[in-house]
Amino acid sequence: MSEETVTSRRKVLGWTGAGVVVAATAAGGAVAAVRSGDDVQPAGAAGAAVAFHGANQAGITTPVQDRLHFASFDVKTEDREELVALLKEWTDAARKMTQGRPVGEGAVGGLAEAPPDDTGEALGLPSSRLTLTIGFGPSLFTTKDGGDRFGLKAHRPEALVDLPKFPGDALDPNRSGGDLCIQACADDPQVAVHAIRNLARIGFGKVAMRWSQLGFGKTSSTTPEEQTPRNLMGFKDGTHNVAGSDRAAQDKHVWVSAKDGPSWMAGGSYLVARRIRMHIETWDRTPLREQEEIFGRTKGEGAPIGRQREHDAPDFKAMLPDAHVRLAHPDNSGVTILRRGYSFTDGTDGLGRLDAGLFFIAYQRDVRDGFVPLQMRLAKLDSLNEYIQHVGSAVYAVPPGVRDEDDWWGRELFQNH
């Protein structure tokens, strides 16, 4: 097809090249750019897209966005170079999308005779504080029979353990595991869904989506100065968490340090994801007092039992011994993790009940000192267990951030080994 044909086709199709003009005063005050057919338009003083480049990946200590689309992929190609090429292509697309730009030449910027580079449903939408965070699962490093898929076996971090079976686990293999994950968080779900879908599309033939999870409401906070969101049990969730501003706590509990090893993980973290179903109907028939005793916090204010305000220091002696907060608090468990979960509702379960609950996400410096001992304790003792069931599970090594335009996801892992 000649250039001329394309041009005249554009004319026929009524293309004006005018792009898309949008009122960009969006909610949340965090908008830097608006996708358009041709390019990005500054959105005035409304706020900023979340930076993609940095020593750590965004989406971990970033102030928690409202919505989530989380996807787990299996790698289908057996060719290491093809996988590396995909990671580079993904990085490039993520760099653009997080800044409110379309993939490649966009949804309408390319040739009329070719499929568009971008699927287009985020055209005209602001960046919505989109972050894209990648993780590498244990199965990327080691096959089930101990084999080496991509020459990475020797570089699997010790901290990236296969999670043990916890008491009460009822895991669905179709909602568990995966070689790679992408966590997409944004204030607009359309932007998060668009990002995952475009990455899946770029990966077509090389990776296949294993499972994905939409989270419609955040259940955590890294900004204690803001209103704490509520989970589907009606309680404030995220009150006591690692704050985005607390770099000291992050260095201690979230970020892998250079001396932790392996070196390619310095500045990275470990992600545990658990799909936790809530027995909502049973919970809803539980007296208020019992609900509060189960968590060790009041429902309205979210104050520790026996205290007045949400952020008052807890009085553990006023709580029942098997209260969730008492068991989970660092003073008692010895564990600090950064929680970043979302509520989900995925239709009904065939028994007339909502399939709803918490898609739990935690970041930590070492899974062995983080989620594993804490969940072992909770799975054994927590009075909340009567009302929940863990039905999906995954763990990933989250590499450090992409430094600059030339860097790409996983470079430290693949380039040096």
Add this chain to the structure above:
Amino acid sequence: MSEETVTSRRKVLGWTGAGVVVAATAAGGAVAAVRSGDDVQPAGAAGAAVAFHGANQAGITTPVQDRLHFASFDVKTEDREELVALLKEWTDAARKMTQGRPVGEGAVGGLAEAPPDDTGEALGLPSSRLTLTIGFGPSLFTTKDGGDRFGLKAHRPEALVDLPKFPGDALDPNRSGGDLCIQACADDPQVAVHAIRNLARIGFGKVAMRWSQLGFGKTSSTTPEEQTPRNLMGFKDGTHNVAGSDRAAQDKHVWVSAKDGPSWMAGGSYLVARRIRMHIETWDRTPLREQEEIFGRTKGEGAPIGRQREHDAPDFKAMLPDAHVRLAHPDNSGVTILRRGYSFTDGTDGLGRLDAGLFFIAYQRDVRDGFVPLQMRLAKLDSLNEYIQHVGSAVYAVPPGVRDEDDWWGRELFQNH
């Protein structure tokens, strides 16, 4: 338990009775009230909750909210009086929730020894323009073998037909039908999910949820002056629709008139819901030009082929004969419906593909002159069919609005017959 015990318990639990104070400057500028433990707090000049009382139900011509939670219920009780009591209770709860108030005494306002009246996850959230719209399915009036369940058989509207089988239909019975439906629309999905869940809870034992659908992004508009949203195929959707301000078109095409009959439906409408799966992976490999020819509109601007701007009048001769818009346009189909659909993404389908598409919702004065002939035409001819499949289906009679504090959903149907 004595009043005293409750009071002292409250003290132990740290209740201050201070309620929840929230910054109520929310997105969309449409917020009247903020749920709190005790009562409702005015949210200043930020906007208004959508009125619940009126001649027609809200949620039809109401400016389309961002998110959807749609639930279909089977009635389990065989007792008509119990069903009527439920409808009254539901109305009362809907009246409160749509105005930003909790159900009953709220999540923390009741007795500590009793389950709270409200599940609490919307505590502190503004009304978010929540609308709750009820519909009655054919099976409420007539059983499969032609029986009469609740003495309503004679009052089934002729316009509430069982939908015929359309070419290409691949309907899942578990995502189709239902005796009752509730459409919950709100700008915050947490508010929509909260509303459905609390209605389900109130109905426990009398109704059971048959299926439910979350819609994360609107794909229609009743406000042509605002930015048109995009569907998951990347096209603007809702450009040419019945406008919320066009009362004449609504009276002609959406609202049942007194002389249409039956009398209990005057001021009501008929709702068709279709879960339409998109073959996203195939679509994403289709050239831009072909995509535009399929719809008969450009992707960037959304202009009719051969025209310049989105709202320019279409030139059907410039479109292919099987273009979606050409086939569906009232000038050519003779049909006008009000579309109010949402995009969905429900994880993956077991084949590595997103289970995603359009949850199509249409309102019309008579299904026989609305969805049925139009979909018959589209199912036969539409070039879009290669990329979509209808997998769920339901139809409901949507009664008129609740007039005042004493009125309730379905009163005209149940009280007069």
